[in-house]
Amino acid sequence: MSEKLVLSGNHAAAHACKGARVQVIAAYPITPQSPATELLSRFVETGQLNAKYVCVESEHSAMTVCIAASSTGARTFTATSANGLALMHEQLHWAAGARLPIVMACVNRAVAAPWNVWTDNQDSISQRDTGWIQLYCEDNQEIYDTILQAYKIAEQIYCPVMVCYDGYILSHTLMPVEIIDQNAIDEFLPPFKPYVTLDPDDPKVLNLVTFPWIRHDHPHIEKFGGYPEIRYKLQQTLRSSFDVIERVDKEFGEKFDRQYGIFKEYMCDEADYIILAMGSLASEATVAAEILYEEGYTVGVLSLKLFRPFPAKQLATFAKQSAASTFIVIDRNLSYGYEGALCTDFKAALYTHHVQKNVHGYLLGIGGRDVNVDQIMEIVHKSRKAIEAGQLDKETEWINIMK
Amino acid sequence: MSKKLLPRDLPEEELIYPGTRACAGCSFALAYRFALKALGRRTIACTPASCSTVHAGMYPVTSLQIPMLNTAFESTAAALSGIRAALDILGKKDITVLGWAGDGGTVDIGIQALSGAAERETDMIYVCYDNEAYMNTGVQRSGATPYGAFTTTTPTGKRQKRKNMPAIMAAHGVPYVATANPSYPIDLYLKFKKAKEEFKGKTRYIHIIAPCPPGWGFDQSDTIRIGRLATQCGIWPLYELIEGKLVLSKVTRDLVEGKTKRKPVKEYFRAQTRFRTLSDEDIQKIQKEIDRQFETYKSL
Ligand SMILES: Cc1ncc(C[n+]2csc(CCOP(=O)(O)OP(=O)(O)O)c2C)c(N)n1
Ligand code: SF4
Numbered sequence A: 001m002s003e004k005l006v007l008s009g010n011h012a013a014a015h016a017c018k019g020a021r022v023q024v025i026a027a028y029p030i031t032p033q034s035p036a037t038e039l040l041s042r043f044v045e046t047g048q049l050n051a052k053y054v055c056v057e058s059e060h061s062a063m064t065v066c067i068a069a070s071s072t073g074a075r076t077f078t079a080t081s082a083n084g085l086a087l088m089h090e091q092l093h094w095a096a097g098a099r100l101p102i103v104m105a106c107v108n109r110a111v112a113a114p115w116n117v118w119t120d121n122q123d124s125i126s127q128r129d130t131g132w133i134q135l136y137c138e139d140n141q142e143i144y145d146t147i148l149q150a151y152k153i154a155e156q157i158y159c160p161v162m163v164c165y166d167g168y169i170l171s172h173t174l175m176p177v178e179i180i181d182q183n184a185i186d187e188f189l190p191p192f193k194p195y196v197t198l199d200p201d202d203p204k205v206l207n208l209v210t211f212p213w214i215r216h217d218h219p220h221i222e223k224f225g226g227y228p229e230i231r232y233k234l235q236q237t238l239r240s241s242f243d244v245i246e247r248v249d250k251e252f253g254e255k256f257d258r259q260y261g262i263f264k265e266y267m268c269d270e271a272d273y274i275i276l277a278m279g280s281l282a283s284e285a286t287v288a289a290e291i292l293y294e295e296g297y298t299v300g301v302l303s304l305k306l307f308r309p310f311p312a313k314q315l316a317t318f319a320k321q322s323a324a325s326t327f328i329v330i331d332r333n334l335s336y337g338y339e340g341a342l343c344t345d346f347k348a349a350l351y352t353h354h355v356q357k358n359v360h361g362y363l364l365g366i367g368g369r370d371v372n373v374d375q376i377m378e379i380v381h382k383s384r385k386a387i388e389a390g391q392l393d394k395e396t397e398w399i400n401i402m403k
Numbered sequence B: 001m002s003k004k005l006l007p008r009d010l011p012e013e014e015l016i017y018p019g020t021r022a023c024a025g026c027s028f029a030l031a032y033r034f035a036l037k038a039l040g041r042r043t044i045a046c047t048p049a050s051c052s053t054v055h056a057g058m059y060p061v062t063s064l065q066i067p068m069l070n071t072a073f074e075s076t077a078a079a080l081s082g083i084r085a086a087l088d089i090l091g092k093k094d095i096t097v098l099g100w101a102g103d104g105g106t107v108d109i110g111i112q113a114l115s116g117a118a119e120r121e122t123d124m125i126y127v128c129y130d131n132e133a134y135m136n137t138g139v140q141r142s143g144a145t146p147y148g149a150f151t152t153t154t155p156t157g158k159r160q161k162r163k164n165m166p167a168i169m170a171a172h173g174v175p176y177v178a179t180a181n182p183s184y185p186i187d188l189y190l191k192f193k194k195a196k197e198e199f200k201g202k203t204r205y206i207h208i209i210a211p212c213p214p215g216w217g218f219d220q221s222d223t224i225r226i227g228r229l230a231t232q233c234g235i236w237p238l239y240e241l242i243e244g245k246l247v248l249s250k251v252t253r254d255l256v257e258g259k260t261k262r263k264p265v266k267e268y269f270r271a272q273t274r275f276r277t278l279s280d281e282d283i284q285k286i287q288k289e290i291d292r293q294f295e296t297y298k299s300l
């Protein structure tokens, strides 16, 4: 029997791990992630979850434990935020390069210096090039559902998945969450079948030094190539994973009546302006869109769930078919010295697929500064006025900042 | 033990095949062979970035006959915790989890992960093979490089002493800590056997001196001799720390009891070019320290 509990985002994540029958958990405390892993340790210690909880001494070790345990054949989980994620960086590359289906929660938080515990996406966006799939959530039910989906995706294509949700706004806010019946989860998510394992009965050495070239002195390697081929396969797998990601989501939808897609459209049909954003920021934008509609402006919202692999073609196709003249990209992250990461990627997607739209980038809510509907409405009006004034080269603008 | 064990009495099966990528005369490669003879096939090993990464071979060819996980430089002991956790939850029993890390990967960059794993009482045998520098990257100084040694980052000789890692591990409450030397393969073999059998399920730490011909500056045919000298002059005493209690191994005990004569440290230093800038004065000082150390052993 499924049941409805009122849970914080962190506790929703922990319940999802329990449902997924995670076998090895390793984590290190950091705000605002800690309640997720605290609850998991309670599940383990009280026998509600048959797993090993390794209290590591750092996030680097947390990811290492996941890597080693996954290489030994266990389903693994960790969660972290901000500086903790940054400390894991080396091992994030390792996990993806070794093709390990680790799932982690990134409870989004600003990265120091200076210290700041509030939310933005700088932590996970800074890890976008490590080969992890990145999924962003809008509410606590979505966190729960996405973690369950993440295991199914990861274990089909042997790639790690990062499930991202905003610190405090989701991690510490209570919402009703439907906890799915264990038998139904088991039906959806079969036990983990590792691709290779560390096994004395079938000994293999993993992650050996691999040459840049294709070795011609050994029959085996001619078939498998060198380091670039291994990396090429990772890229190919990620670029062709959209099908799997959508299929898993569809199956989840059929079974449990909730489906998310790789992006969600809201009031986009007739919109002149479409806001593109991720996570809770996108939810906030839907409220702004409704108010603007009342005021006579047609504004839609596109909430991007899947940031890596980047669904460039899907977004470009959507843009092409849309009547909107202008896309407003609101980033809660910044590639310092340029602009928000989503803005850059979206523009590149349109260019690649020969779709011409106005794209205006905005930065909002960096370091957890409150985001409200008025600011989002202000953004839309700024863009509208720029377009009406014929200004075609609008650069990214930082909103609600003391200049 | 009644009958004296000889190298020919050890298991014949080799778990490391010839043709490793280690240099000729590499001593840790030898230690590894003897260690695996004691541990057997049901072992999962893990190695960080180091000469032992290279030793294992290049994809897809390996010399190792046991499963091994290459892991990031600072992460060996955490990886051992991860392997063990997975084996436990999967119900796989009777597998030895072995870390095989260099001195840099142990006393420097990996010390945090090792300290954590020891404190968690991880069921593992962690080995530091100590060639007293970062050899893989071209002989740079490590926290285990001894006073006076030339490395490429101490071009006039290191000015500081090395860390006492076995003592650090014993201070963690690790129940079995031992030193070993590939020039004394039976002693080494027996320590691994003891670690595996008598301290099963516990954290075990074995610190092995690993003379390195190119890094230390001696001929590759002299590896065994240099290793012996290290112990015979008292620089590398062989002992166990069992539940923190010091137990001298026979070779060192014989030196303490005067059954065999301790060699002057000068002989050890002058046999290697890395100590070329070490003055006679310094050598005398070190000699005095070793003498004092052996006096304390006497009072045991
Ligand atoms: C994080 C990180 N920093 C630096 C290196 C470069 N590196 C690889 S091996 C090595 C030295 C290894 O020294 P040690 O642990 O003593 O093993 P040895 O090579 O001497 O056997 C270094 C510095 C690395 N691989 N990873
Ligand atoms: S450099 Fe030294 S430790 Fe490394 S493989 Fe060669 S002999 Fe062995």
Ligand SMILES: [Mg+2]
Residues within 6 Å of the ligand: B102, B103, B104, B129, B130, B131, B132, B133, B134, B135, B142
């Ligand atoms: Mg070394």
